[in-house]
Amino acid sequence: MTQLLKIGPKPTKESADKPSSCASGACGSAPTPRDPAPALDLLQAIADPVRWTVLERLADGTHCVCDLQAHVDVSNTLLSYHLRILRDAGLVTTSRRGRWVDYTLATDALARLTEALPAASSLVSGSSAQASSPSPAAATP
Amino acid sequence: MTQLLKIGPKPTKESADKPSSCASGACGSAPTPRDPAPALDLLQAIADPVRWTVLERLADGTHCVCDLQAHVDVSNTLLSYHLRILRDAGLVTTSRRGRWVDYTLATDALARLTEALPAASSLVSGSSAQASSPSPAAATP
């Protein structure tokens, strides 16, 4: 992962130690500090050309690896690598059928993905969330 | 980018040259070969802890950089780097207010993100798309 953000120790700079800056409405306080980790696991899993294409393909139903193979133009070794990432993310499920392995989109995959989007709360609540700053930023004081 | 997938020249292996493999229902043909590139630009832009958190924060309205700064615990240089990626992706817009720069979520950001999800077509069409293979894969012949 990258930087772990502010979630954790790091005694320097708690909250409320701004040097007096800004103060205009565009500097509000936290409303709902959602945990980014699970969302990022999902988003990073789909933010890849091969994996995105595989999921797109699985959207219309179950496919064996050999079929997916024919549509992404990567080595089967590499495809396996990407499929494992999708499995680990819980976005797909597998079942063996004779010599072949079938991949299926997890039933809750789409729902989990939409919820993983930043600002996804606005999707369900219905509020369009647009320039919610109370005082309109007092242009050029 | 990573591999560009099959979209492009590459004379080896067109379609319909499967060595006779599979043939069971779980190996169908392409229904809608959507272009992954624009979707991936968006998804890669949000699949990062800092950028995800920033967007989540912008979901409730405009914020200046100095405010975003207080919530992600990265250097201002690094925050600028991430903000530029969000700008380039067209997910946020900026406006200068005196000494400060305000960032606002693009009005179509959420809509574009939901459409960028793989299998997003199923979201609008309403079909739940589940195991569309006609013949039930004749388990263990």
Add this chain to the structure above:
DNA sequence: TCAATAGTTGAGTCACATTTGAATTGTCCG
């Protein structure tokens, strides 16, 4: 004009995800 604040840009480094190739497992068919 000069110092201070707010933010951006550019060059360089580093870690990690992606990629590759060889070896391995599991299943079917002769």
Add this chain to the structure above:
DNA sequence: CGGACAATTCAAATGTGACTCAACTATTGA
């Protein structure tokens, strides 16, 4: 059984994106 096919795993090489540091622009206020 032994060979061929389907798919996964392992270890090593590569590349790209995240990060750091220094320099720069822009605006405000003394």
